[in-house]
Amino acid sequence: MARIEFDHIAHSYYPNPRQPSDYALKEIDTTWEDGGAYALLGPSGCGKTTLLNVISGLLKPSKGRVLYDGVDVTDLPPEKRNIAQVFQFPVLYDTMSVFENLAFPLKNRRFNKTDTDLRVREVAEMLDLTDVLNKKAAGLSADAKQKISLGRGLVRSDVAAVLFDEPLTVIDPHLKWHLRRKLKEIHEQLKLTLIYVTHDQVEALTFADQVILMNNGEIYQIGTPQELFENPKHKFVGYFIGSPGMNFLTCTLEGQNARVDGATIALDPATAARGAEAGGVLELGIRPMHLQVYAEAVEGGIPVALKSVDDQGSFKILTAAFNGHTLRARIPEGHPVPENKAWLKFPPERTKLFADERLVK
Numbered sequence: 001m002a003r004i005e006f007d008h009i010a011h012s013y014y015p016n017p018r019q020p021s022d023y024a025l026k027e028i029d030t031t032w033e034d035g036g037a038y039a040l041l042g043p044s045g046c047g048k049t050t051l052l053n054v055i056s057g058l059l060k061p062s063k064g065r066v067l068y069d070g071v072d073v074t075d076l077p078p079e080k081r082n083i084a085q086v087f088q089f090p091v092l093y094d095t096m097s098v099f100e101n102l103a104f105p106l107k108n109r110r111f112n113k114t115d116t117d118l119r120v121r122e123v124a125e126m127l128d129l130t131d132v133l134n135k136k137a138a139g140l141s142a143d144a145k146q147k148i149s150l151g152r153g154l155v156r157s158d159v160a161a162v163l164f165d166e167p168l169t170v171i172d173p174h175l176k177w178h179l180r181r182k183l184k185e186i187h188e189q190l191k192l193t194l195i196y197v198t199h200d201q202v203e204a205l206t207f208a209d210q211v212i213l214m215n216n217g218e219i220y221q222i223g224t225p226q227e228l229f230e231n232p233k234h235k236f237v238g239y240f241i242g243s244p245g246m247n248f249l250t251c252t253l254e255g256q257n258a259r260v261d262g263a264t265i266a267l268d269p270a271t272a273a274r275g276a277e278a279g280g281v282l283e284l285g286i287r288p289m290h291l292q293v294y295a296e297a298v299e300g301g302i303p304v305a306l307k308s309v310d311d312q313g314s315f316k317i318l319t320a321a322f323n324g325h326t327l328r329a330r331i332p333e334g335h336p337v338p339e340n341k342a343w344l345k346f347p348p349e350r351t352k353l354f355a356d357e358r359l360v361k
């Protein structure tokens, strides 16, 4: 397993890039630890696959170096980088048995028969493939075939990293949930360096120790799922993570308070002071689950008109309008749901402030 270092890499698909927008990857300078489970998350076109290809060696970055455990691998092709890859669609040999398919990467590396047997059975057990080990891959379902592909990616313990490119796309939704948990368990047992590309936040947040959130070819934040949820460093992170995402309201400051279209919202004094220092365009940010909903006027609450209530099973999402702004609040099961009008309170300790889209810290 390897520590992966990105030394000021950037990539453009144009031969003579002139401006930042010509780069599919803007400058990235970071290190991912040996044995970590990383998810590359972001909307379509943000640069996830480009970054994955730079890691695997399919693509040489226009600038900078990639190092595995301190060794420069920038010029090495994928087959010389000692990595395993799992793609969106199953890659396996239909005429071979499941056992032979799983054993293939080990046979190629000349592992002895006893070690191969042990490792294949260990991985098959983790992925619930033990019962079909002797069956030909050809007769199996698409789900089972993709599990074999996952197994082939995980079977070697001597790889620098295992790279997954949206590996659960073809999997049935119910099994998807199960496999996400399984991959996390497998990571805890095998301690492989895993890098997992997805545009699905649930997949990234369940699987990864560290989520790398990308947009427009840039890494906006690297952190644990909890850090990204609780302390989004950029407005985009607040908006992208969470369902629904964070609410934002443009504001001005008046001492320790924020003013939003004539309404006053109390802030944490330290946050207000740092916001005044930061200047620029200021916005309040608050998660729907942190907004407090009242059916009657309450001190410090802003009056809103209710637009809709979506029942999500264990909670409801209330959509409300305040002077042309849309706000979403989460109401726990069993709590009363107001009708037509409501008042929303912003607890100061939960209310973030953003200056020019960056979190005020």
Ligand SMILES: Nc1ncnc2c1ncn2[C@@H]1O[C@H](COP(=O)(O)OP(=O)(O)OP(=O)(O)O)[C@@H](O)[C@H]1O
Residues within 6 Å of the ligand: 013, 024, 042, 043, 044, 045, 046, 047, 048, 049, 050, 051, 199
């Ligand atoms: N071979 C290529 N030639 C030119 N431009 C490319 C090429 N591959 C990707 N791009 C562009 O680079 C940017 C990043 O694409 P990339 O495929 O890395 O994003 P992604 O986050 O993986 O998206 P998706 O989730 O849709 O696969 C996009 O603007 C894309 O159009």
